[in-house]
Amino acid sequence: MMAATEEYDVVVLGAGPVGENVADRVRASGLSAAIVESELVGGDCSYWACIPSKALLRPAIARADARRLPGLREAVRGPLEAPAVFARRDEYVSHWKDDGQVGWLESVGVDLVRGHGRLAGVKRVAVSDSDGRERVLTARHAVAVCTGSRAALPGLPGLAEVRPWTSREATSAAAVPGRLAVVGGGVVATEMATAWQALGSEVTVLVRGSGLLGRMEPFVGELVAASLTEAGAKIRTGTSVTGVRRSAPGGPAGFGSGAGPVTLTLDNGEHLEADEVLFATGRAPRTEDIGLETIGLEPGSWLRVDDSCQVRDVEGGWLYAVGDVNHRALMTHQGKYQARIAGAAIGARAQGVPLLETDPWGAHAATADTAAVPQVVFTDPEVGSVGLTAARAEAEGRRIRVVDYDLGRVSGSGLYADGYRGQARMVVDLDRGHLIGVTFVGPGVGELLHSATVAVAGEVPVERLWHAVPSFPTISEIWLRLLETYRG
Template sequence: MPGTTTRTFDVIVIGAGPVGENVADRTTAAGLDTVIVEAERVGGECSYWACDPSKALLRPVLLHSELRGTPGLESAANQTLDAAAVLRHRNTMASEWDDAGQVEWLNKAGISLIRGHGRLAGPKEVTVTTPEGDVLLLTARHAVAVCTGTTAALPPLPGLEELRPWTSREATSAKEVPARLAILGAGVVATEMATAWQALGSQVTLIAREPGLLPRVEQFAADLVTERLRESGVDIRFDSGIAGAVRSPDSGDVHITLVDGSEVVVDELLLATGRAPRTDDLGMETVGLRAGDWLAVDDLFTVEEVDGEWLYAVGDVNRRALFTHQGKYQARIAGAVIAARAHRRPLDIRRWSRFVGTADRVAVPQVVFTDPEIAAVGLTTAEAERTGQVVDVVDYEIGQVAGAALHTVGYRGHARLLIDPRRRTVVGATFAGAGVAELLHSATIAITGEMPVERLWHAVPAFPTISEVWLRLLETYRDAI
């Protein structure tokens, strides 16, 4: 490639989000010369447009909601949120969209950084077009890890460029509260952003093409969120959709025509309609893959359709589990695999080995930071039915636990365990209610540890805490069999 600067590294990582950082950290710690290629900010989607800023918006909202049931603080609950203060806090949590701190961490960890757009250019080769327009050719001695994540998948609405809709990025980084906000979607982004912006002062219209919200969680949890959103003033339109939308060049208003012919006029429209892999401009065709596709991997996170065990796809881009924490888990495994192969060490590929991504198939934890929170791991009832797995379903109202009553007067929440009746182990857990996110790790440990219910009886929950719901669930199961 004439006029191109060529550099060689042991490992090339494309994408400097939390996943890419963790891959590079593990390979560098193993003594491999590693470079990260990043076209935007070091820290990725999670740090600037997803996890951190969205939860910074939501935490004050959820706390404010809990004040309504806290004796002595009802008057504070009647006060409106200081939206400007919440947005300033969000800016701080997003590091003011400056990645200097993340770059400093890379330097301290001994990881090289090249800014620019990275593309595969053949086996173990990556070209990088820098912001200045220069082209670098990077060659990997051992591995290339694609950690490019996902981007918003937009519906085929005509005139999208003129419409200038929000995606999840604009929804988490907006500088001011829109007076009227419409959201198309029914999933996590749609419900979390409806929760946040309604509380911050927007009149939110939530347009769901589905008959209900959050179709991948237990129905009882989705129903609780739907009830609370409506109580807060969100206008939810089920079994609906957008037939067309235009932004007025004069007023800036967005005029939305729904499929039933009715019209909604708002200041902003958020399209929360799913995610697509960032592989459309990745040079996929140079290694026999198709641009825009998800990258299918094995349990060692090696790309299945590419020979030679040199190409890895880690995090959201492989579609196994679209969560930052799960991507970081994959990164730790992929980093260990890359290092072992580079040093010609044997790989222990038994289930639950540090080289095998078993948890992706067994226990993927998720928290939906709505009001109320939803925390879930493992199977849901619908998934068990769809896959033909026989489970015992155990339910309990969290509000009947003393710790919940002390947490919030009139606590509304529900818990469900799914138990394999043959092995008598927990295979799924869902909690919905204020503060339940902190119950999730115990459920994750119970599932990954394959702990029989007889052993769980001896894990005594502290009194009076919400975690006592574990005891009540086990008692309910004992009394039912």
């Protein structure tokens, strides 16, 4: 039920995981909060990104792991049962219904306002519902923009008529296209290539750059590309798409609609035909229609913030931008981290408490956004990384030492899978004596990552890590091998 008042201490635009966490944190500070959402409560992560993509990927990774074990590989020779995979995915996204998440908002005392919210001046949000009715919410203390990001599509003529897949269609499709072209080489491209290849599509990945996952350590993309190629996918690097058309463009979007195949024109003049094409070519902020112009900001722009997520370019300190919209670290877990920081800062400022903990790693500073961002890429092999790559550290002028080790030489890796292939790297800041970056690639390494995140975020001296004894025989013995190599 909506409260009678239209005034709240805090108004949050966007009810994805980030907005939900901002609202929860300000409520924990004793402030009233309303959250505005035009789609499903839970946002992209819950219905079209993190959760459904991992639900699609888990059977693919489990089968790949099983095929590396004698006594089990013979039992999993057949294809994945796509309908069963889709059914499990649908369960995890609650069949695209948000009742459970709405109930959670109610349980923490946050009012949900359905409709499209737009800033309407200082501390004001106008909300239009599906019937065209409008109401105005005012905030006593703060408005938090948590509207996230959307897929950025290239400006190819006729692309809209082709109805390409973006990450949304790739994670929610209910039929397997015979041929899938994936344009891009980043996380979405590699994960969805992994999933749909395993489900039975003939996948071709078209990468404009020189390799996959180019923002990570070079060996990451090499190992993932090798595995995708062995699984049957085709990887084409240094390739751009210059044109696209569909032979029957009139039907509704999505495979199985009766639409004809898609023809891609490549920069070398070649034509490539596929049943569907996924463009995974970056993200853009969802700020084009949220009223930024009413407060002097450019619609469609990323929002610059300080470490408490307060928007720099707005006077009065009442506007916050949390999650993807501030372009600091476009990952759900990082946005939720920012939400905890911003919610605490909003609560403190509302109560007139000076923000005394704004130094790095303080309670009101999202320091991890720049120093210790963890990321897992759920390909086969998995990738886990946190902090800086060696190239990034050198570009910043740091004096570093890079330590590499073959993950396949660890006892736990050999027990995990026959023919285990993987690589580990740690980057040590020699002047400060602690880790500033760690990368793992190999089956099952995602669960190793938090130990690396603790070491990087905690700035644990390398000499102290020598006393953190890994259990035998686990893959985590990689820590011992890295440290032995470092000590010589």
